[in-house]
Amino acid sequence: xxxxxxxxxxPETVLGEMKKNEVTHVVWLPDSETNWLYLLMKGEPSLRLxxxxxxxxxxxxxxxxxxGGAKPLMLIQNxxxxxxxxxxxxxxxxxxxxVVLMVGYRGWTRHGVTQDTAATYTDRFLMAxxxxxxxxxxxxxxSRITTAFDEAERTxxxxxxxxxxxxxxxxx
Amino acid sequence: MMHTADMLKAFAPFRRDAIVVxxxxxxxWTDLTTRPNLDxxxxxPAMGGHAGFALGLALARPEKRVILFDSEGxxxxxxxxxxxIAEQQPANFYHFLIDNGCYATTGGxxxxxxxxxxxxxxxxxxxxxxxxxxxxxxxxxxxxxxxLDKPGPVFVALKVVPEIENAPIGRRRRWQTRTRDQVIKDxxxxxxxxx
Numbered sequence: 001x002x003x004x005x006x007x008x009x010x011p012e013t014v015l016g017e018m019k020k021n022e023v024t025h026v027v028w029l030p031d032s033e034t035n036w037l038y039l040l041m042k043g044e045p046s047l048r049l050x051x052x053x054x055x056x057x058x059x060x061x062x063x064x065x066x067x068g069g070a071k072p073l074m075l076i077q078n079x080x081x082x083x084x085x086x087x088x089x090x091x092x093x094x095x096x097x098x099v100v101l102m103v104g105y106r107g108w109t110r111h112g113v114t115q116d117t118a119a120t121y122t123d124r125f126l127m128a129x130x131x132x133x134x135x136x137x138x139x140x141x142x143s144r145i146t147t148a149f150d151e152a153e154r155t156x157x158x159x160x161x162x163x164x165x166x167x168x169x170x171x172x
Numbered sequence: 173m174m175h176t177a178d179m180l181k182a183f184a185p186f187r188r189d190a191i192v193v194x195x196x197x198x199x200x201w202t203d204l205t206t207r208p209n210l211d212x213x214x215x216x217p218a219m220g221g222h223a224g225f226a227l228g229l230a231l232a233r234p235e236k237r238v239i240l241f242d243s244e245g246x247x248x249x250x251x252x253x254x255x256x257i258a259e260q261q262p263a264n265f266y267h268f269l270i271d272n273g274c275y276a277t278t279g280g281x282x283x284x285x286x287x288x289x290x291x292x293x294x295x296x297x298x299x300x301x302x303x304x305x306x307x308x309x310x311x312x313x314x315x316x317x318x319x320l321d322k323p324g325p326v327f328v329a330l331k332v333v334p335e336i337e338n339a340p341i342g343r344r345r346r347w348q349t350r351t352r353d354q355v356i357k358d359x360x361x362x363x364x365x366x367x
Contacts, residue, residue, distance in 0.1 A: 060222070
């Protein structure tokens with residue numbers, strides 16, 4: 001097993017967090033490296049996958065699911081989150097929707113200079129909207145996903161989990 | 173071409189216990205509804221999202237019919253939503269589109285290619301198993317019971333007379349009688365949803 005595999009966030013861990021937090025629907029648009037997670041979610045009978053073609057659509061769908069008594073999780077990339085600004089404002093913040101967004105943190109690095117503007121603007125975007133977030137990079141951080149669910153429920157607000165290094169554990 | 177108020181009057185007797193998302197028909201529906209706690213007049217949280225919101229409700233409450241009065245300006249912002257709805261195949265989802273050909277609340281400027289768009293064709297192409305288009309109230313009224321008697325998802329495009337508002341937003345009549353928070357609270361109580 002190489003170092004990358006040791007520090008990776010595994011798809012089984014993420015699926016376990018979804019089940020632990022009684023997620024009913026995953027509203028999602030694939031990012032570049034989520035295939036293994038997709039296969040696991042698809043095989044999980046307690047989850048219904050709702051695929052969208054633009055991330056902003058996920059906000060209104062999640063709002064309807066939540067108002068109707070379901071427990072959605074949004075699974076998107078930071079690029080799409082930024083594109084979704086108005087939907088996030090209106091449908092999630094405006095309707096006080098307690099939802100967790102797992103957001104692939106494209107461009108995130110702990111080393112050297114950030115080259116990808118998708119990463120450069122991600123935390124600035126979240127701070128501008130006043131949305132709290134937790135960074136999850138490996139299985140050791142996974143309990144933060146439950147922390148995010150608890151916070152969303154307590155505050156009746158969306159909470160973001162930024163998945164660092166873009167799911168490197170999710171392709172095998 | 174029909175008026176939105178007349179179209180909603182024709183629909184009202186067939187509503188039964190459905191959840192209704194009145195969208196931009198809300199200002200007329202508020203005078204017609206007999207089950208306000210099952211109405212979800214959330215106004216316009218962010219344009220283009222009504223279809224997604226109603227889809228979410230339909231997926232969360234498969235035992236209830238969900239009826240959406242969308243608009244062409246909204247759906248043009250999110251045509252991809254039609255594909256998502258078609259893939260999910262919610263049998264309890266009835267998608268009506270109020271098409272006045274323009275952005276009525278900003279002064280009546282036409283939507284792109286207003287006179288040449290066949291929304292029911294787009295819906296069918298996206299995968300809706302049934303899609304209709306009506307210009308005249310009589311034909312709509314005659315077909316409506318059959319549309320609602322069969323499972324969704326179904327798409328119904330309705331060409332309506334534009335009713336353009338030019339007054340500044342602050343001077344327009346407020347038709348909402350409840351806040352968004354209250355609307356959601358009332359709906360959840362009616363549905364027996366906690367939280």
